[in-house]
Structures are given as structure tokens and as C-alpha cells.
Amino acid sequence: MQFLRPSLRKSSLSWIVLAAALAVLAPRVVHAEALLVVEADTGKVLQAENATYPWYPASVTKMMTAYVTLKAVKEGRLSLESTLAVSPVAASQSPSKMGFRPGTQVTVENALLMMMVKSANDMAVVLAEGVAGSVDGFSAQMNSTAQRLGMTQTSYVNPNGLPAEGQVTSARDLAILARAILRDLPEYEYFMHTPSIRFGRRVTQNFNKLIGRYPGADGFKTGFICASGYNLVASATRNGKRLIAVVLGASSGQARAVKAAQLLERGFANNTLSWLRPSLGTVDNLVPVDASPPNLRDEMCNGKRKRPASDEDEDLVASANGASSGEAAVAFFTAGLQPPMAKPSELLAAAPVASQPVVVYTGPKKTGDALIAAVAADEQKQTTRHRGKKSRVAARKPDAAAEARTAGKDAKSEAKSEAKSEAKSEAKSEAKSDGKPAAKPVRQAHAKPSGAPKASDKPAADKPAAATAKPAKPKAAAEKPAARPATKPAPKSSEAKPSDPKTAAAPRS
Known part of the structure; x- marks a missing residue:
């Protein structure tokens, strides 16, 4: 700058200041991801990026389906042993699904396990019809529950998250929902982190890659549609402290899991370095952004890349040759503060810890x-x-x-x-x-x-x-x-x- 004339130097400085101001004021939306980490007990926000920007939920919708169903069980309106019939509407849902024929009977417990582990869209409809009599009736219950919990940016149209006009949420609201599940339904928490299920001779691993791979991972749900990108609400517990991480709009199933692991690592390290960061308040107090949700269809499902039909078909191959910049930052800040842990990308590329699949079946409760x-x-x-x-x-x-x-x-x-x-x-x-x-x-x-x-x-x-x-x-x-x-x-x-x-x-x- 010293070689510029005073008038040019002044003009250049003005443009730099203006550009910086615009960068701060403009919402970061065009393929930005929404990221959020909160403490499960207190709701304290440890990191937030586009956390109050509206987003398409995809299959993380099933967290609310599980919450409403389990509240009905807890209140005695039905039981886990209650049998529900697969209707033609349920059988007609798009994959991922169990594919049962209309008339097939299934218990509430088995339907919940199939929905949360396999992300079965037909089982979400079976539960909705079993609790409220119809998809529309159940959606109304989902929306009233969301309002009661303070999820002011959320609107539900169906119980499984398949594309629908008006179905929207935000990272903030999903963190509020995750906290409500842990607070209100602790006895049913196992539905949120079952590693795998076995139906007949088929074994299905949980699509949440953190389960069985990331130390202490204990929730919740994945989701994907073309418009939303790859979504994940995850939780983990370490030294008695539980954190909730939300990732919306990641580029692949592997990327969302790695990002969630990075957020959790940063959050656990933040316990020691909290004095370095300004307070971000609690998740309930984050201010919503009034906008339309970004549509990532062109980026996620254009002709240049194979379109996954559902969460079930995602590419699970890790593309990690060395640490990403996020992993490098985590390694720097956590060095010397806790025992060294493998990089998130390496952890999530490994096979899950061996576990006995939970057996699910059709028909009434059996032992x-x-x-x-x-x-x-x-x-x-x-x-x-x-x-x-x-x-x-x-x-x-x-x-x-x-x-x-x-x-x-x-x-x-x-x-x-x-x-x-x-x-x-x-x-x-x-x-x-x-x-x-x-x-x-x-x-x-x-x-x-x-x-x-x-x-x-x-x-x-x-x-x-x-x-x-x-x-x-x-x-x-x-x-x-x-x-x-x-x-x-x-x-x-x-x-x-x-x-x-x-x-x-x-x-x-």
C-alpha cells in the first residue's frame, strides 16, 4: 500500500472495509452447512454456524415421530407390545423401507427399531397411523409438540421426512428436540442408539456411523434427501458430560459423520478452554433467521454424481488421506489436554465395534x-x-x-x-x-x-x-x-x- 498515492490508498481501504462489513452482515447460506454443538444438560451453545437457518429435515424427522409415539406409550395410550397393521399407504412409501405387504402385523417396539436403525419410511407411517389414525392427524400432533417444545422454525407434513411442501426445521430446533428426548424419555433412549437389527437373515447396521465407532456415541438419527444434503443429529458422552451435535447439508454420509465427530471433539476440549471463547448463550435463545431453506438438489443429485435413493444407499467409503483442516485444528487445541484419539476420519472408516443385533420380527410380541x-x-x-x-x-x-x-x-x-x-x-x-x-x-x-x-x-x-x-x-x-x-x-x-x-x-x- 505504501507505493500507492494517498487518494488511491484511501479508496482501497474503503473498499476493503466495505467488503469486510458485507461479509459479516450477509447470511452464509449458499452451500454453507448448518453446524451446532450444545451441552445436553444445560443447553449451552458451544459452537454455532447457520444454526437458525431453515433447512429440510429429511429422515431426522423420525426423531419427532419416535418422540410422539413414545410419549403416547409413556402416557398409556398404547404399549410397546401393541400390534399395528401395515396399511396400503404405509406399504406404498419410498425406500428406505422394510417392504412388508399390507395387512402385515408388527409391534410398536419392532416398528420403532426398524424406523430408527434402518430409517424405514413404511414403519414411520405404521406408527403414525397407529398413534393418531392417519398421517395428517399424526402430523398435527408432531406440530403441536414442536410448538410446545419451543421449536419455532419447524413444520411437519409427514412422519418420515420424505420430500413434502412445507416440511422444514433448523439445527437449533433439532438440538431442542434431542434435549427433550433425553429429558422426557430416558427409559426409551435405547431406541436412539441401537447399533444394528436382524430381521430374518438380514442384518442392518445403524446408518449413524458414529454408533460403535466414535467413543461414547449414544444417539440419534441420520437423514438425506437431495434438497437437504446429508443430515445428522448425534450425541456422545465423555467423563459424565453429554454433548449434542447437529450437521445439516454435508456432502456425503461419511462427511456428515466426520464433521459431527469433529464438533464433538471441539466441544469436549472446550470444557478446558471455555474462557477463550465468548458466551453464545443457550440454544433456546438463538435468534431464528427468516428465510427459505436452501435447496441443494443440484449439488447433491445432478447428473455428475450418482443420486442416492435414500440414506440406505449412501457412499460409506471414507475419503480421508490424512487429517482435514478441521481435524488438524482439533489436534492442535486438544494436544496435551486429554489422551490422544485417532482422527475422526480414521475412526469412522473402521468397522463398528462387534455387537449382537437386536432381533426384530413380524407379528405380536414373542419370547x-x-x-x-x-x-x-x-x-x-x-x-x-x-x-x-x-x-x-x-x-x-x-x-x-x-x-x-x-x-x-x-x-x-x-x-x-x-x-x-x-x-x-x-x-x-x-x-x-x-x-x-x-x-x-x-x-x-x-x-x-x-x-x-x-x-x-x-x-x-x-x-x-x-x-x-x-x-x-x-x-x-x-x-x-x-x-x-x-x-x-x-x-x-x-x-x-x-x-x-x-x-x-x-x-x-
């Missing part, structure tokens, strides 16, 4: 032998459904058999063996690509049959063709129908030799 039988019945249903898929695959291939029927005897048997080999091979690939946990038992059960075609698929196709090629007459008979009907039948075998059997056996993708 002992009855529970074992119920689990076996659900496993059987899954197996039957899987076999049904394989039969449909085999039934999809009538063309080769139809052509073979019009050919001579030799060609007919050849086409039959080809069609059989093809059906086995496609059924095997269907079994492989079916649901992840289900694939393993099916592969074991069909190891021999699926292995046989593998070794003999192509040679088996060539061998009968060669055997049929010896006698000239049957071969010619086989070629006539294989040739195009509109043209003269060609008695020469040059075309039929390699292509007829292979055409019949070509798998469809």
Missing part, C-alpha cells in the same frame, strides 16, 4: 421358542421370495424353447439342454445380485447346481453341436427352422454350426 419360530418364519418368507425371483427369471426365456420345438428331434433336445443351462446360469447371477445379506445363504444352499453350469456352460453348448454335426440329415433338419422364415431354407451347415445353440443360450441383461 423364547415362539420368538425362534417367528424368526425362522421370516427367514422362510425371504427364501421363498428369493426363489420366486429365480423362477421368474427362468420363465422369461421362452424364445429358445419355441424355436427348438419346430426343429427335428436332435435340434429339439439340443435346444432343451441349452435352455436348461441358460436358466441355471441366469438364476445363479440373479442370486448373486440379489439383496446383500440374503445372497450368502442362497449361494451356499445352491453351491453344487450353480457350480455345475459354471464349469460346463460353453463347452456343453459346443459339444452337443459337434455331436449333432456328424449325421448330415438331422443337422439339415435343425437348420431349416433356424433360418429366416421369409427366405429359402439353406441346407448348408456353415451358419447353424456355431450360432444356433449360442443364440439360444445368449443371456439377457
Whole structure:
């Protein structure tokens, strides 16, 4: 600046001051995330960024669904053992869901576990209809509860967080809700941090990656829709102190978990360094921002990146080569203040601590032998459904058999063996690509049959063709129908030799 003339120097300084003032005054919204850390007991705010900016909640909506349902249980309006029926409305919900048929019975407890661990949208509707009779009636209860708790920026339209006009919240309001769950429903807190569930032979891990990975993690819920980005309300307890962290609008499932872990680490370190920071007051006193929620659809689900259908399909692969700037800051401030802990990105990339999945099932409450039988019945249903898929695959291939029927005897048997080999091979690939946990038992059960075609698929196709090629007459008979009907039948075998059997056996993708 010393080389500038006085008038230019003064002008430059004015622009710098103006830019700085605008940066402070302008709300940070365009793809800014909303971040918040509070003390669970006192509500004291330890860190806040865009915490009162409106946001689409996605599946963190299910925290309120659980709260309203469990309050009804606590007040005796229904019990955890009460059975609820899956309605057509519930069955029609988009994934993630359990996928039960209308009429299926499920207990309140099992529906809650499926909703909070698997983020099952159909179970949220089952609970809503069970408590209030309808989705609209339950949404009204959710909204009155939000107002009572002081969640002034929140409005609910459905119980599962699927996109809906007018469904909105904020990081501030979600922290208020998390505190209310801990304060009002301590006996039901286990629903907020169950590590995994087992339904039949399928095991589902909690989508909250902090559970079982971050030391002391004990809540709450994840959420994702294109408009909101990746959301997470998390909590953890250390040395008797419990903190709640809210992350809204992260770029991936891994990023939201890492950010939540960083916020919690900063919050725990803040106990020692609190005198360095100005007081931010309590979460209830944060001033709401009057604006529309940011829509992150283009960033989250544009053509350049695969759109996840739900929380269930998020990319869980850690992209952490070394510490991020946030992790570096955490390491600097916490060095020497507490035992060293692995970087959040490393912690969350690891497998969760081994735990016994909580068994969930359909039908009324069961224990002992009855529970074992119920689990076996659900496993059987899954197996039957899987076999049904394989039969449909085999039934999809009538063309080769139809052509073979019009050919001579030799060609007919050849086409039959080809069609059989093809059906086995496609059924095997269907079994492989079916649901992840289900694939393993099916592969074991069909190891021999699926292995046989593998070794003999192509040679088996060539061998009968060669055997049929010896006698000239049957071969010619086989070629006539294989040739195009509109043209003269060609008695020469040059075309039929390699292509007829292979055409019949070509798998469809």
C-alpha cells in the first residue's frame, strides 16, 4: 500500500472495509452447512454456524415421530407390545423401507427399531397411523409438540421426512428436540442408539456411523434427501458430560459423520478452554433467521454424481488421506489436554465395534421358542421370495424353447439342454445380485447346481453341436427352422454350426 498515492490508498481501504462489513452482515447460506454443538444438560451453545437457518429435515424427522409415539406409550395410550397393521399407504412409501405387504402385523417396539436403525419410511407411517389414525392427524400432533417444545422454525407434513411442501426445521430446533428426548424419555433412549437389527437373515447396521465407532456415541438419527444434503443429529458422552451435535447439508454420509465427530471433539476440549471463547448463550435463545431453506438438489443429485435413493444407499467409503483442516485444528487445541484419539476420519472408516443385533420380527410380541419360530418364519418368507425371483427369471426365456420345438428331434433336445443351462446360469447371477445379506445363504444352499453350469456352460453348448454335426440329415433338419422364415431354407451347415445353440443360450441383461 505504501507505493500507492494517498487518494488511491484511501479508496482501497474503503473498499476493503466495505467488503469486510458485507461479509459479516450477509447470511452464509449458499452451500454453507448448518453446524451446532450444545451441552445436553444445560443447553449451552458451544459452537454455532447457520444454526437458525431453515433447512429440510429429511429422515431426522423420525426423531419427532419416535418422540410422539413414545410419549403416547409413556402416557398409556398404547404399549410397546401393541400390534399395528401395515396399511396400503404405509406399504406404498419410498425406500428406505422394510417392504412388508399390507395387512402385515408388527409391534410398536419392532416398528420403532426398524424406523430408527434402518430409517424405514413404511414403519414411520405404521406408527403414525397407529398413534393418531392417519398421517395428517399424526402430523398435527408432531406440530403441536414442536410448538410446545419451543421449536419455532419447524413444520411437519409427514412422519418420515420424505420430500413434502412445507416440511422444514433448523439445527437449533433439532438440538431442542434431542434435549427433550433425553429429558422426557430416558427409559426409551435405547431406541436412539441401537447399533444394528436382524430381521430374518438380514442384518442392518445403524446408518449413524458414529454408533460403535466414535467413543461414547449414544444417539440419534441420520437423514438425506437431495434438497437437504446429508443430515445428522448425534450425541456422545465423555467423563459424565453429554454433548449434542447437529450437521445439516454435508456432502456425503461419511462427511456428515466426520464433521459431527469433529464438533464433538471441539466441544469436549472446550470444557478446558471455555474462557477463550465468548458466551453464545443457550440454544433456546438463538435468534431464528427468516428465510427459505436452501435447496441443494443440484449439488447433491445432478447428473455428475450418482443420486442416492435414500440414506440406505449412501457412499460409506471414507475419503480421508490424512487429517482435514478441521481435524488438524482439533489436534492442535486438544494436544496435551486429554489422551490422544485417532482422527475422526480414521475412526469412522473402521468397522463398528462387534455387537449382537437386536432381533426384530413380524407379528405380536414373542419370547423364547415362539420368538425362534417367528424368526425362522421370516427367514422362510425371504427364501421363498428369493426363489420366486429365480423362477421368474427362468420363465422369461421362452424364445429358445419355441424355436427348438419346430426343429427335428436332435435340434429339439439340443435346444432343451441349452435352455436348461441358460436358466441355471441366469438364476445363479440373479442370486448373486440379489439383496446383500440374503445372497450368502442362497449361494451356499445352491453351491453344487450353480457350480455345475459354471464349469460346463460353453463347452456343453459346443459339444452337443459337434455331436449333432456328424449325421448330415438331422443337422439339415435343425437348420431349416433356424433360418429366416421369409427366405429359402439353406441346407448348408456353415451358419447353424456355431450360432444356433449360442443364440439360444445368449443371456439377457
